[in-house]
């Protein structure tokens with residue numbers, strides 16, 4: 075028997091890093107102990123599959139960077155151990171810890187270390203740098219050591235970011251032999267020019283009005299009409315009407331993109347509200363998020379902005395059903411194998427579809443060839459969960475040739491001003507609630523804020539008495555009417571506001 | 582379900598004009614509904630808004646004049662005719678292209694709620710023994726039965742291949758008065774009916790009273806032209822809000838103020854595609 079190894083107290087290396095789960099972050103310390111004993115490399119505090127993968131990458135990267143992997147007993151602990159973590163992004167911290175504990179690195183790494191290692195010792199970008207850097211900032215530490223490709227994102231999040239291409243560069247930086255310069259904070263990108271301006275679209279006064287109401291109040295909108303009448307065009311004009319992204323919203327929306335690995339390195343912070351248009355073949359994971367480790371889906375990537383479902387009837391009903399929770403709650407919780415992650419998902423939903431299977435019901439230029447029952451089935455397929463969440467439904471007819479040529483259309487900029495003014499009225503009303511739009515008014519707030527003028531009250535009362543509206547339907551109409559009034563700068567809701575809300579609510 | 586053999590006193594006399602009258606017919610409702618003046622109102626399943634309106638107007642005129650409306654309870658024109666007769670407070674007989682139990686077990690959509698109303702006002706009739714289902718040949722035989730049960734037939738809309746043209750041929754062979762509703766040039770749903778008129782096979786129906794005269798009934802106060810421009814614009818089918826604004830020349834703010842009470846009171850309804858239509 076060998077004698078017990080002498081205690082190596084003080085030889086434990088500690089390297090700061092940050093764990094990610096969903097959008098949650100937590101500071102983690104990588105503790106590395108190199109003790110005498112049979113050569114071994116153990117990692118605790120990570121899920122099993124992630125451990126074996128990290129072990130192989132770290133061992134190869136250290137060797138291939140010209141360092142020695144200690145032929146002793148190496149134990150790595152990611153503390154706190156019980157905290158859920160995604161597996162990647164710790165490689166750099168682990169490798170620096172091993173080098174520090176084995177005496178190959180002279181100084182303690184003090185910066186937040188985020189990076190995955192390639193077998194040749196290269197440092198690779200990881201997802202979720204932005205929220206992890208913000209987490210470190212909140213704990214008072216600012217320096218970040220990460221892959222070159224992540225440096226701009228870390229800097230945009232407020233960190234002092236040092237980008238490295240390899241483990242050797244990281245070691246030289248920490249040891250002070252060759253300090254890397256801090257990455258420049260990327261200038262915020264100019265707000266992208268929206269693809270479509272309202273003035274590009276001929277005719278369609280009512281659909282445009284519905285678009286304005288949706289943009290202002292965050293109400294969901296369904297555009298229905300024959301092929302080629304401009305439904306997709308109208309939906310793509312929505313970004314041109316949305317109010318600018320305020321800084322708090324920009325941070326969270328950008329963090330969601332970061333976690334999904336969708337950051338634009340040149341402009342890591344979003345400059346405009348996102349507009350996401352998933353294809354109708356999108357899986358349920360792609361749409362609402364999922365997987366292990368979890369990733370946000372389109373409905374969360376659209377958070378603070380708009381989600382556009384074109385050709386709505388082509389989406390699988392089962393997939394659409396999964397949108398119910400995020401549309402209702404403004405957030406989606408993904409549960410898998412006992413672990414769950416929550417992503418925000420407050421979106422303005424826009425959807426477009428044809429009125430029937432052949433597309434030509436109500437088309438002045440072509441005859442519908444569908445059997446009446448087939449048209450009913452077509453609508454029934456969509457009814458229930460999703461159509462229940464639609465606040466505005468508007469027909470997009472084929473327009474006359476003269477209208478296509480007509481001049482004097484209102485530009486998006488003018489409408490955007492009305493939208494911004496209406497949003498300000500809503501914001502003042504909802505201050506302190508964390509909610510911003512009329513679409514999110516609670517029943518209590520409706521009672522308080524949707525005060526009806528006498529003639530409007532008569533109309534609403536008649537609608538309720540006639541039982542053509544459920545109480546849920548009444549609330550939906552009142553929220554929309556509130557937005558119509560806000561767009562008109564009116565405090566009270568008049569009959570014309572309720573009238574338009576009723577007309578645009580669909581069956 | 583009532584089973585009527587040919588020797589039964591309640592067996593409809595008019596069926597005896599057929600070269601091979603059905604040995605047995607099955608009836609739910611009143612077998613007597615097949616007596617008295619009757620007009621067949623039939624047409625394509627793929628109807629237009631125009632066809633739906635005209636079928637309804639003819640059926641309502643029949644109802645007001647006490648004339649039974651006979652049709653085949655198919656989707657489209659047939660259903661519009663039955664519904665028009667019922668909404669007008671009249672009687673209607675549905676002659677099925679399949680046995681009654683099979684029809685009752687499979688009917689869906691907008692026709693389903695009409696079944697008890699048809700049964701209550703007149704009758705469901707079939708010449709097919711359970712469990713015969715719908716087949717091409719059953720519809721051919723059924724169409725002859727429709728022609729036989731009525732004193733006159735109106736083809737509202739029919740494409741080139743429409744089964745309603747078979748009913749037209751049967752009506753002609755049985756020397757029933759035959760009318761076709763003229764349709765817009767270029768409308769696929771009127772190619773067959775316009776051809777019936779052009780070739781002189783059928784008379785052009787210029788008003789519901791044409792067919793009522795032919796069966797010896799008197800038209801009761803034909804409804805005057807619709808005064809409200811909104812309701813008038815919607816007579817030929819539902820319209821989008823902007824289309825309605827263009828037809829009526831009422832711009833949107835005023836239009837929505839006028840539409841809202843009509844929607845709330847149930848005069849108008851909103852369709853799944855956002856169009857506004859008359860409640861029928």
Ligand SMILES: Nc1ncnc2c1ncn2[C@@H]1O[C@H](COP(=O)(O)OP(=O)(O)OP(=O)(O)O)[C@@H](O)[C@H]1O
Nearest residue numbers: 274275276277278300301302303304305306307308
């Ligand atoms: N109102 C309009 N004003 C200007 N251009 C239009 C209008 N409607 C259609 N267009 C033109 O027609 C093209 C097709 O329009 P769009 O793709 O929006 O139709 P759609 O309603 O989405 O059709 P589909 O049902 O086939 O998807 C557009 O790219 C545009 O060039």
Ligand SMILES: [Mg+2]
Nearest residue numbers: 305306384426
């Ligand atoms: Mg499109």
Ligand SMILES: [Zn+2]
Nearest residue numbers: 430432442444
């Ligand atoms: Zn169609």
